[in-house]
Amino acid sequence: MARIQLRNLSKRWGSFVGLKPMNLDINDGEFLVLLGPSGCGKTTTMRMIAGLEDASEGDIMIGERRVNDLEPKDRDIAMVFQSYGLYPTMTVYENIRFPLKVRGIPQAEHHDRVMRAAAAVELNEFLERKPAALSGGQRQRVALARAIVRKPKVFLMDEPLSNLDAKLRVSTRAQIKNLHHELQTTTIYVTHDQIEAMTLADRVVVMSRGEVQQIGTPLQIYDRPANTFVAGFIGSPAMNLIAGEIRGGVFEAANVRIPGFAGVSDGKVTLGFRAEDAGLAPAGEIAAPVYSMELLGDSSMATVQAGGALVAIRAAKNFSAQIGDPIAAHVPAGICHLFDPTTGQRIDRRTVPAGKETA
């Protein structure tokens, strides 16, 4: 167990920048998620921490030790790969035992530790099988067992759930969360799935195009997205973003008119709000014909065209309307976020309604 510090860590391949200088302190025992779309540099960051990729600049500290020049094997880490990286010629037992064997841990301990690791992920019945004879979920658990069989300082997980089907993903997610609680080992977890990030993380690092967009707890990121990228990436559905203009404290765009932005200077602005914060009303700030209706189960989602974008609004599950029917939504200024239209950065307003600010 150890804290990890990244100082001005960056990666370049020739003229291509994979990761812009990044600073990050990861606390001992923390579960940190690197979140972003593919190609955002999250996997590169993790691979540099693992030692599978050389850092172009900057330092990586694990514990109090600078590890930049250490081989992966000397960094005392364990890693779970997206496609698991199991050794196809070895049985499950041998796979789990392999790290003990190559690290010269006394033979006598091997059996016990393998059995304990296997038990932790409920693999005891499959120990004699080869990976090829296992299902995806079982393979994934072998990879987990192989990571926890040693007591490494750090766990690295590279999209470990992305090859599983939706149902298995939920249960394995819970298992990973539980394991982390049990072992209290510093964990870095890479994913492009914001739900995984929200459910697992102590803190989330949202990344895009090789750059950190926001670092914060899941709630902070959900409630106060730092820019339009984060706003559009987090949440399901993602935050509605409408380009428009504020004039005299009133936001206006096609089909949209939201008053209540007193104190915000006039000019073009991007307005965002979450579908689940808004609601249908007989008359409201947004009024437009229905573009599509989707039943989600616990609720339904009405989509309208507003301000040149598709805007989703949550409705009761028994609400029904035909495409083309006019509807209106109540979108008070209090639930809205404002972003600079050119830089995408959040514009902070003093007047944040009570109950919306969560530290």
Added chain:
Amino acid sequence: MTTRIADRRPATLQILLSGFLILWLIVAAFPFLWTLWGSFKVEGDFFSKADWMNAITGPLTQAQTGSSMTGDGYYGAWVQEEFWRAALNSLIVVVAVVCISLTFGTLGGYALSRSPYRYAFWLLLVALVFRAMPPITLVSGYLLPFFEWNLWGHLPTAIIVLVAINQPFTLWMLTSFFRNIPKELDESAMVDGCSRFQAFRHVIIPVMWPGVITTGLFSFLLAYNDFAVTAMLLSKENQTMIPKIASFLGTTQTAGNVMFAVSSVVSVTAPLFVLVMFFQRQIVSGLTAGAVKG
């Protein structure tokens, strides 16, 4: 398996294809059967001035040896002309070439397949140019220095030369096989505590066996079939089988010598048949490794 309507061919096309295929199979196989059969005849029958049917029935063989089949050609070649010595040399050369080629090739091919740098690509391109050079052009470069340093004529010299000449091909083939092994395998081994070499040795090689065997087969064929290098670099005592056969031809005037060549040709071909029979799948996969996958 029943054919779908969509896959059915018109009858004329089917006949045309089948006829063509049968013709090809005859063209491919008949020469071997003919030579195999003929190798048990005397020269007068195998090369019959009177009637080519004699090669099948063998009247002269009957007259000369008392039976329509004779092993004289084989006896003459293997015992009298000591073809066994050449066979032994071939065995030594081939085994050594395959082992050394594979050792060098797996190490180098692994490095090439795992290097993200541009020089790996250029090295492969240089290897392609080397691969394209006729071996005999290199042989003319060897002779003078080898004479000078007394390296000429010995088996080890021929072995190391064949290894080097095989390297470009071996590297290409193994690199393409290694590329099919996911990088995550070595990476997880390295995270688990292996050095690069340990990961290669304990994790990659066990997975690579099929590719190693296939490449080994082609190294075998290259060494076994070589004529240019072994003919020019080995002294008479150290001759391998192929140059030995060529030396039978040089003295065709001596009666029976041609039949020595015929029987040794059959002897040389037999192991290749067995090889293809057992390793057909590997040979096909090896030939297509570079092509089909890209």
Added chain:
Amino acid sequence: MKHRTFLWFFLPSATAMFLFIALPIFSVVTQSVFAPHEQVIREVENCSVFGCTKATQIDQEATQALREAEPMGRYVGAAIYADRNHLALSEIGALWNRSSGPVDFLGQLLNLPFYGALAFTLTYTLLVTPLAIMLGFLIALAVNAVPRFFRGPMIFVSLLPMIVTPLVGALILFWMVDARGILGAVIQMMAGDPNLSVKASTPLMWTMLIVYGIWSTAPFAFVIYYAGLQTVPQDTLESAMIDGASRWERIRFVVIPHLLPLTTFMALIKIMDNFRVFEPIVSFSASAHAQSLSYFIYSDLGGETRLLSSAAATSVLTILGVVVLLSPVLVRTWRSFGKGAA
């Protein structure tokens, strides 16, 4: 992979290739500009009672000393390249002035040994490669049409001409087309000439060598195409069917485009291989009618007098030929790769 690790892994292979491929190229180039020392001739006067006679005599010691002092021989520059056995520059000049027309000139040119060998090598390469690829394609189509069960044995038989030792395979064919062999007899019968012999006729010899080339090369094309046919995208094929494409159109617009990259690859490999054609000429004892560049080098190297310098010069020219043949590939990779170079 780090540079240092890469170096260690690649070292054995690199050493072998450097010592026995790169250095020999250097050695060949050097040898081609040096000729062996001529023997030192000394004039001696033998005097006896009848008077003195002058005689020439080889000075063994001086020759030996000279050879040891300069083991490479004497530097002759491009003289070997220009001599009659290679580029034959002065002979070409003379021919040009003498010959009655371009056809006559070409005919005479091919009598010069180097140009003859070059002509055969190029003819062989340029005929065998496309013909074998076409034959291989037809075999692959035919094998693909038979039930799966029969394919194994058919592939086995089809592989034989390729897998067999070239020298041996060529011998087997040669014995069959011998005037006293089965094919030879058939050819004589068809031509109605009982004395016809492949060995005696240059066109027949060239034809036979090319037939051997196709016979031994087609299986490679067959295997590649056969494997390619197994990976033809079924979706595309089926959507073409639904779109109403005929059998021929499906081959033309789906199968052939799918196999095209394979063809480029194969043509490249086979051009390289056919350019070094060598063993069949030994087997067919064809040197009187057809010589290839490789055989030309071989015959210089063999025999009592090893003409190392001459062989070296031909080798250099051959290597240049290979580079010219490969140049389209090299230039293409250079362009596509060199652009993004950092």
